[in-house]
Amino acid sequence: xxxxxxxxxxxxxINKEGDLKxxxxxxxTNILSNVTGIDINGIEYPDSTDQSEKTKIWSQTxxxxxxxxxxxxDTLNQWKYRWGIGRMxxxxxxxxxxxxxPDENSPVLVSANYRMSFDVLRKNLEGDNAWIxxxxxxxxxxxxxxxxxxxxxxxxxxxxxxxxxxxxxxHHRLIVQQLGAPGVASxxxxxxxxxxxxxxxxxxxxxxxxxDTGRVTSxxxxxxxxxxxxxxxxxMELRFVFLPVLLATIILWFVTGPTIALSIAGIMITGIAIPxxxxxLPGKWLTTKGAFWGFLQALVISLILPMSIxxxxxxxxxxxxASAFIALNFTGATTYTSVNGVRQEIKTVIPWIAVGIVTAxxxxxxxxxxxxx
Amino acid sequence: xxxxxxxxxxxSKCTGCGRCIEVCPHNVFQIRNKKAxxxxxxxxxxxxxxxxxxxxxxISVEVGVGCAAAMMISALTGQEAACGCGSxxxxxxxxxxxxx
Numbered sequence: 084x085x086x087x088x089x090x091x092x093x094x095x096x097i098n099k100e101g102d103l104k105x106x107x108x109x110x111x112t113n114i115l116s117n118v119t120g121i122d123i124n125g126i127e128y129p130d131s132t133d134q135s136e137k138t139k140i141w142s143q144t145x146x147x148x149x150x151x152x153x154x155x156x157d158t159l160n161q162w163k164y165r166w167g168i169g170r171m172x173x174x175x176x177x178x179x180x181x182x183x184x185p186d187e188n189s190p191v192l193v194s195a196n197y198r199m200s201f202d203v204l205r206k207n208l209e210g211d212n213a214w215i216x217x218x219x220x221x222x223x224x225x226x227x228x229x230x231x232x233x234x235x236x237x238x239x240x241x242x243x244x245x246x247x248x249x250x251x252x253x254h255h256r257l258i259v260q261q262l263g264a265p266g267v268a269s270x271x272x273x274x275x276x277x278x279x280x281x282x283x284x285x286x287x288x289x290x291x292x293x294x295d296t297g298r299v300t301s302x303x304x305x306x307x308x309x310x311x312x313x314x315x316x317x318x319m320e321l322r323f324v325f326l327p328v329l330l331a332t333i334i335l336w337f338v339t340g341p342t343i344a345l346s347i348a349g350i351m352i353t354g355i356a357i358p359x360x361x362x363x364l365p366g367k368w369l370t371t372k373g374a375f376w377g378f379l380q381a382l383v384i385s386l387i388l389p390m391s392i393x394x395x396x397x398x399x400x401x402x403x404x405a406s407a408f409i410a411l412n413f414t415g416a417t418t419y420t421s422v423n424g425v426r427q428e429i430k431t432v433i434p435w436i437a438v439g440i441v442t443a444x445x446x447x448x449x450x451x452x453x454x455x456x
Numbered sequence: 457x458x459x460x461x462x463x464x465x466x467x468s469k470c471t472g473c474g475r476c477i478e479v480c481p482h483n484v485f486q487i488r489n490k491k492a493x494x495x496x497x498x499x500x501x502x503x504x505x506x507x508x509x510x511x512x513x514x515i516s517v518e519v520g521v522g523c524a525a526a527m528m529i530s531a532l533t534g535q536e537a538a539c540g541c542g543s544x545x546x547x548x549x550x551x552x553x554x555x556x
Contacts, residue, residue: 230503230521264479264505265519282478299478306481415523419482421502422520422527423460429524 145246147180151209157202164199166318173198177219179246183212187253190294192283193239193263195220195228207287211294214251216242229266236271243276258283261304306418313358316416320354342394343447346401349380353406356380357413369417370432373410377403393450397443404439407432461500462518467491469514476515479505 164170175196182205191214194204201217218238220228228234239257242248249255259267261282269280284293284303293299328351336344356376357369364372381402385395411432414420463484472490482499485492485506492514504519530536 229505230519261479261505262481264509265503267508269475269509270511285481301483304478304481305483411524415521415525417522419499419501420522421461421500422522423462423502423518425522425524425527427460429527 145178146251147176147178149180149182149205149215151182151205151207151211153202153206157206161199161202165315167322171222174222175201175217177217177242179242179248179251180215180217182208182215185212185214187251189213189252191216191248191252191257191278192290193218193257193259195223195225195234195263197222197224197228200224203287204290207290211291213294214248216246216248216257218242225260226262226265229263232266234263235266236268236275239267239272239280240275243272243278249277255279256281260287261285261299262306308361308418310359310362312418313361317355317358320358320413320416321351324350324354339447339451341388342390342398343401345384345388346398346405346443349377349384349402350405350409352380353377353409357406357410358416368428368432369410369413369420370407370428370436373407373413374403376410377406380406393446397446400439400446401443404436404443407439408436411436461497461502462516463494463497463500463502463506464516465492465494466514466516467493469512471512471514473511475509475511476506479509481505 160169160173164173175198177196189212192204192208193216194201196217196219201215204215216239218228218234219242220233220238223231223233225234239259243257255278257272257278257280259269259280259282262285264282267280269282272278272280282299284290284299285306286303289299289303293303328347332344332348334344335347353373353376357364357373360376361372364375366372366375378399381395381399385398390398411428414425414428465485470491472487472492474487474492476485476492477487481503482496482501484494484496484500486495487493500517501522502517502519504517507515507517507519
């Protein structure tokens, strides 16, 4: 198998069976998913994923080489993914990777092939020599992929076998990130490969301590959701609403007046407030936090921008409902919500949100029509 | 507003291997007298890690994503509720912030 790189848009691939593929995306995907099983001598990497020096192939041995160095390009990439840019193409070639110069006694760490997952892992292993077994999780991080099963028993077993791991290391130990556990039946992996799964710490920054002591403390096992971890999610929360909301606010300000415009602008403020004030806002449910924030927001704005009672009522209703809804949508980004908990929350809260929105809209429409009569 | 969870542990089957404690991201279990027990039931997020890694099959839980966006889209489109990421079926959800 080989592929020829044409211009940026086109890649021609010919696989083992002789099929010719011209589409860049499918070509890349095919190469990435097939590469470990085939002789990869002489294959270059697509420009969207691995173009830097450090990701060159150790030819013939089917081992890819990497290191812990983090340059400007890597940092820029991480920033980009946080804004959702190129996130779905942030893919690392699945297979066995050598970080530094690992030998037969070096630990084997199992990772997802999302570029950010892989980068965080190698960055935190500075000064260590280790094997990294990258699973094909379709470019998704460990936890999400584990939930879907792509980071799972089957894929680990397959990668251990195709990479001939038992010929590379003497020990029989796989260090799997703990958040991969929802997809991995450790006893099944051991039964099928002979490798014992050891769940490593949740956060990569705890890896050096774990590798030194061989122990994972209970705090390393615990998933947190602290301020830094929440703030980093804001760009993804805002990236789609930012421009439309800004535009709508400006237009509505002149067409309908400030109250409706500010109700719309509140969507954006809520998108920032919920992650930041998550721990301060009252209530166990995110919708409670959101509704409280919407109330506060409406109150503060009505003080700055005096309005009549018939302006305030729909303004309040719109702010509370919209904020509750935005907060509800934040459940997927948190680290603690459960499927049955959220289901219960949706069932309880959605009718009230609907009532709020309908109230606000009908009063606004009546007022708007009134003006013209 | 009591939060519900479907996590159940059948202690008679438990062999006390401790895998559930190793995999749980919310410290739901502890081992006492060589048996696992649930100490923080309401912290359970139903990720299913314990169930998957329990060789004795002593744990049962309804596994799913605690993502309102996924569930609402699933209710509207009739598709399975899942994080859209990495799946061709649920393209609409591919850009939610949970995937990352």
